[in-house]
Structure formats: structure tokens, C-alpha cells
Amino acid sequence: MKILILGSGGREHAIAWRLSRDSSSSKVLVWPGNDGMSGPKLGLVDRPFDRATFSSLIAEEGIDLVVPGAEKFLYQGVADWCQGLGVPCFGPGARAASLERSKLFAKTLMQEAGVPTSPFRDLSDAMARGLDAVNGVLKEFRKPVIKISGPSLGKGVFVCESAAEASEVLLKLGQSPQPGMEDGVLVEEGVSGKEVSMFFACSHGAFTYLGSAQDHKRVFDADQGPNTGGMGAIAPVPWATGEFIRDIGDRFVRPTLDLMLKRGTPFKGVLFLGLMVGPEGTNLLEYNVRFGDPETQVILPLLEGDLSDFLRRFSTQDVTPELTIRSAAAVHVVKAARGYPGVFGAPIEAGQLITLRQSESASGKLFFAGVKRTPQGLVTNGGRVLGFTAWAPTAAEAIRDCYALLPSGEFEGEHFRRDIGRSL
Ligand code: GLY
Numbered sequence: 001m002k003i004l005i006l007g008s009g010g011r012e013h014a015i016a017w018r019l020s021r022d023s024s025s026s027k028v029l030v031w032p033g034n035d036g037m038s039g040p041k042l043g044l045v046d047r048p049f050d051r052a053t054f055s056s057l058i059a060e061e062g063i064d065l066v067v068p069g070a071e072k073f074l075y076q077g078v079a080d081w082c083q084g085l086g087v088p089c090f091g092p093g094a095r096a097a098s099l100e101r102s103k104l105f106a107k108t109l110m111q112e113a114g115v116p117t118s119p120f121r122d123l124s125d126a127m128a129r130g131l132d133a134v135n136g137v138l139k140e141f142r143k144p145v146i147k148i149s150g151p152s153l154g155k156g157v158f159v160c161e162s163a164a165e166a167s168e169v170l171l172k173l174g175q176s177p178q179p180g181m182e183d184g185v186l187v188e189e190g191v192s193g194k195e196v197s198m199f200f201a202c203s204h205g206a207f208t209y210l211g212s213a214q215d216h217k218r219v220f221d222a223d224q225g226p227n228t229g230g231m232g233a234i235a236p237v238p239w240a241t242g243e244f245i246r247d248i249g250d251r252f253v254r255p256t257l258d259l260m261l262k263r264g265t266p267f268k269g270v271l272f273l274g275l276m277v278g279p280e281g282t283n284l285l286e287y288n289v290r291f292g293d294p295e296t297q298v299i300l301p302l303l304e305g306d307l308s309d310f311l312r313r314f315s316t317q318d319v320t321p322e323l324t325i326r327s328a329a330a331v332h333v334v335k336a337a338r339g340y341p342g343v344f345g346a347p348i349e350a351g352q353l354i355t356l357r358q359s360e361s362a363s364g365k366l367f368f369a370g371v372k373r374t375p376q377g378l379v380t381n382g383g384r385v386l387g388f389t390a391w392a393p394t395a396a397e398a399i400r401d402c403y404a405l406l407p408s409g410e411f412e413g414e415h416f417r418r419d420i421g422r423s424l
Contacts, residue, residue, distance in 0.1 A: 123184070268315060
């Protein structure tokens with residue numbers, strides 16, 4: 001089987017690596033990929049990405065399965081293009097991808113489906129009417145969280161301690177509109193507790209559990225500093241087991257898939273649930289409609305069986321194949337470039353020569369993200385540059401091995417967290 005993966009980061013490298021290990025895959029192409037990705041079955045596609053070129057490539061290469069990594073491809077309608085071309089795609093169509101693209105769509109759907117989530121209000125109307133109207137709505141919330149509804153480059157969530165603080169946030173947003181606000185702004189009640197990410201493979205009402213993970217979003221140790229795309233992850237989350245997984249399937253995944261089916265926009269692909277478990281019970285914070293980055297780098301090494309075959313058959317509603325999650329743990333640590341995550345306009349350094357000192361083994365793998373090949377060698381070319389995953393029978397061993405195999409000083413300005421997995 002020939003597989004095409006869309007994206008260029010560590011997540012796509014992990015998907016490509018995992019699928020290329022399967023006996024059913026003969027060739028794995030990544031579009032555009034990055035210069036650090038290599039392997040016996042791996043290849044990169046160096047063409048501009050548009051619908052016509054996509055259709056030509058599918059035909060020329062005889063692609064049997066498309067796996068979109070980044071959500072932008074889904075928003076563009078790649079899964080719909082694939083349907084038109086008759087090629088299986090493990091990802092939702094553009095309308096179903098609204099579960100992630102629009103927070104208002106997602107919250108409204110959760111409410112209609114009876115999926116547990118905190119109360120919310122659409123603020124768009126009140127914002128158009130003025131500050132008094134906004135403050136009237138905010139008064140209903142004890143701990144207001146303001147969210148920009150549309151894609152906001154990870155900068156659209158404001159956790160506030162009071163209605164007054166939320167009002168100030170909205171005043172600022174009114175004065176300098178941010179990306180994603182064209183889809184609206186909402187306020188929801190903040191919930192507290194422990195966060196967990198849960199992953200399910202879904203296709204037309206059927207679903208299979210793929211695993212749980214904990215992401216580390218802040219740039220510095222002990223969850224300090226600004227938010228990033230994710231500085232590391234650990235899987236599984238030890239308390240997310242048997243009954244908890246069944247409950248998430250019954251009360252969160254099942255009603256979501258049923259309602260999407262009923263609306264005529266069946267969901268296919270990865271449903272990645274961001275959940276908060278605490279005094280207010282288990283609440284859904286958000287849906288994502290694709291694999292997480294860097295969660296994928298710890299989820300996939302723990303999946304046993306032929307994942308390529310699973311994804312293709314699952315995408316085509318063939319019989320639901322078996323997939324086993326190994327009883328082990330995986331830890332991934334990201335190395336980032338100086339300046340990442342680039343808040344307040346700070347530049348993210350690029351062009352630093354990378355001198356690899358990693359030792360890959362049967363229980364560890366290096367994944368590349370923001371890198372570029374030059375005549376001098378591989379250089380940094382993005383915020384999250386590379387990351388290392390180690391897996392072992394227990395979480396403690398995986399953490400130990402990951403840090404032992406991840407040496408410092410591979411490029412000028414590198415920084416990484418030293419506490420990944422230690423707060424489970
Ligand atoms: N690591 C968070 C995400 O992929 O959305």
C-alpha cells in the first residue's frame with residue numbers, strides 16, 4: 001500500500017516512521033515533510049500544495065491511503081477531495097472538521113448532543129451592542145474563560161479570575177481584533193482539575209480507542225512561561241484506564257458521532273478530546289480532529305499491529321480491525337530554538353547548525369520538525385526543532401531513558417524542559 005501523509009512536523013515524522021514499519025505499507029510519502037525525515041520506504045513531495053497538484057499526485061503515485069497530519073489540510077477540504085477521487089482518507093471532511101475549526105460550533109454541538117461541558121454563551125451579539133451588554137453576560141460567570149472561536153494560532157484562550165478581568169480582555173480584543181474572531185467570541189465557565197487528552201479512531205459511527213496522553217504546553221519547567229504548541233508528552237496517563245475509557249466512549253464519543261451522522265456530516269479520522277477531570281466532574285474542553293503534536297510521538301510507538309492496514313480499513317468502513325495498545329509507557333521531549341514560542345514579536349532563531357549526538361535504539365526514536373538541509377548540514381528552521389521519544393515498560397523508566405538519550409548542546413540556543421512526565 002502507498003500512503004501519503006500531509007504535514008511537516010514531528011507529528012508527521014512519527015506517523016511516517018510508524019506506518020513505514022508495517023508490512024502492508026510499501027511506500028510512505030510526506031508532503032511537504034522536512035529534511036530530517038528519511039528511511040527505506042520514506043520519500044518527500046516537493047510540489048506546491050493545491051487541489052489540482054494533489055489530484056495528479058494521487059493518480060501518478062497510485063496512492064491507497066491519505067493521512068492528513070495538520071488540521072489546515074482538513075479545513076481546506078482534503079478529505080472531500082479524496083472522496084471525489086475515490087481514495088481512502090483518514091480524516092474528516094471540511095464540514096465535520098468544524099468540530100475543531102469553530103469553538104462555537106463545537107460547544108453548540110456538545111450541548112445538543114448532551115456531551116458534558118461547562119456552560120457557555122456566544123458573545124458576538126453582546127460585543128456588537130457594547131460594553132454594558134458584554135458585562136451583563138459576563139456577570140453570569142464565576143470564572144470566565146474567553147475564547148476566540150476560529151483558528152487563532154494558539155493565542156485565543158484567556159483564563160480570567162473575574163468578570164472585570166474578562167471585560168478588560170474583551171475591550172482589548174475589540175480594540176485590536178485577533179485572528180479567528182471573524183467566527184465569533186464566546187465565554188465559558190472555567191473548570192479545574194487534571195487535564196487529559198484521549199484519542200479515538202472514528203469512522204461513520206464506529207470508534208476504537210487509541211490511547212491517552214498528557215501534553216506539556218508551557219515553555220519552561222514547572223509549567224512556567226508562555227504557552228507553546230507542546231514541549232513534550234507522556235503516554236499513557238496512568239489513571240485513564242478501563243472504566244474511565246468506557247465512560248469517555250459512552251458519554252463523549254458516541255453522542256458526538258451519532259449527532260454528526262444525524263446531521264449528515266459523519267466524522268472520520270482521529271477524534272482527540274481535551275478533557276478536564278476535577279470537582280465539577282469530567283468536562284470536555286475541546287475537540288481536535290487530528291492527531292496531536294507532540295502527543296502522536298508517544299501514542300504511536302505504543303500501538304501494536306499493522307496500523308497502515310487498520311487506518312485504511314477503518315477509513316473504508318471495512319470490518320473493524322484489531323489494534324492493540326502495548327502495556328508500556330512513552331515519553332517525548334521537544335528541543336526548541338532560541339526565542340520559541342516567539343511571544344510579543346520576539347524572533348525565533350533559525351539557521352543554527354545541528355550536530356546530532358542522539359543514540360536511537362530499539363526503544364528510542366528521534367523525530368525532526370523545524371529543520372532544513374544546507375551544504376553545511378542540517379540547520380534549525382522553526383520553533384520546535386526536533387524531539388526524542390523513548391519507550392519502556394514503566395513511565396519512570398521511559399522518563400529516565402528519554403533524558404539519558406537526549407544530550408544537550410546539539411545546536412546553539414536549544415532549550416528543552418527537564419520535567420516532562422514528572423507531574424502525572
Ligand atoms: N499538542 C496539542 C495539539 O496538538 O493540539
